[in-house]
Amino acid sequence: xxxxxTLTKIxxxxxxxxxxxxxxxxxxxxxxxxxAHGEQSYVIEVASAETxxxxxxxxxxxxxEAADPGKGESVFRKCxxxxxVDGTDAVGPHLNGVVGRDIASVDGFSYSGGLSDKExxxxxxxxxxxLTDPKGWAPGTTMGFAGLNKPEDRxxxxxxxxxxxx
Numbered sequence: 445x446x447x448x449x450t451l452t453k454i455x456x457x458x459x460x461x462x463x464x465x466x467x468x469x470x471x472x473x474x475x476x477x478x479x480a481h482g483e484q485s486y487v488i489e490v491a492s493a494e495t496x497x498x499x500x501x502x503x504x505x506x507x508x509e510a511a512d513p514g515k516g517e518s519v520f521r522k523c524x525x526x527x528x529v530d531g532t533d534a535v536g537p538h539l540n541g542v543v544g545r546d547i548a549s550v551d552g553f554s555y556s557g558g559l560s561d562k563e564x565x566x567x568x569x570x571x572x573x574x575l576t577d578p579k580g581w582a583p584g585t586t587m588g589f590a591g592l593n594k595p596e597d598r599x600x601x602x603x604x605x606x607x608x609x610x
Contacts, residue, residue: 507599508568516604519597523589529608536587542566543606558585568606572598 446454526535537550547562547570548555559582564570575598578587592598 502595504569504572504595504599507595508603511596511599511603513600513604513607516597516600516602516607519592519601520604522592523601526587526589529605539605540608543568543571543602556582556584556586558582568599568602571602571605575601 520529523539527537527539528534529538529540531538531540533550533553537553537555544565544567546565548559558579561584562582572595574581575592577591578585578589592601
C-alpha cells in the first residue's frame with residue numbers, strides 16, 4: 445500500500461509540525477510573560493472601582509414634564525419589533541394604554557413569572573425602572589431587551605405611550 449519512503453515523509457511532516465508547535469509555544473511564553481524578564485519598567489495607574497463617584501440622582505418627575513412624545517415615538521422603534529400599539533399582541537403584549545394599567549394584566553397574554561409576580565400599576569417610575577434593566581427589575585422575565593440607558597429616552601418613550609391612551 446505505502447512504500448517506506450512515503451511513510452517516512454508522512455511521519456517527518458507530522459513530527460516537524462509537532463516540533464514547530466512546541467517551539468512556538470515555548471517562544472510565546474518567553475516573549476509575552478514579564479516574570480521571566482525582570483521588573484517592569486513603568487506602571488500605569490488605573491482608577492479602581494471603589495473611587496467611582498455615585499450616580500447623580502435623577503428627578504424623573506422633571507424629566508417626564510419635559511418629555512417629548514415625538515422623540516419617544518422614534519425611540520419606540522426599538523420596541524416595535526416585539527410590541528404593538530394598535531391593541532393587538534405580538535411577541536410582547538400591546539403597549540397602548542400601558543401607563544396606569546396593572547402590571548401583567550393584558551387578557552389572553554401569557555406573561556413570564558418575572559412580571560406576573562409583580563403587583564401594582566405601570567406608573568412612569570416603574571416603567572422607567574423596568575426599561576432601565578428589564579431582567580434586573582423583573583428577574584425571570586423572558587423579555588430579551590437590554591434596556592434604555594438614557595433617562596431622557598425612557599421619559600420620551602413613556603410620554604409617547606401615555607399619549608396613545610387605551
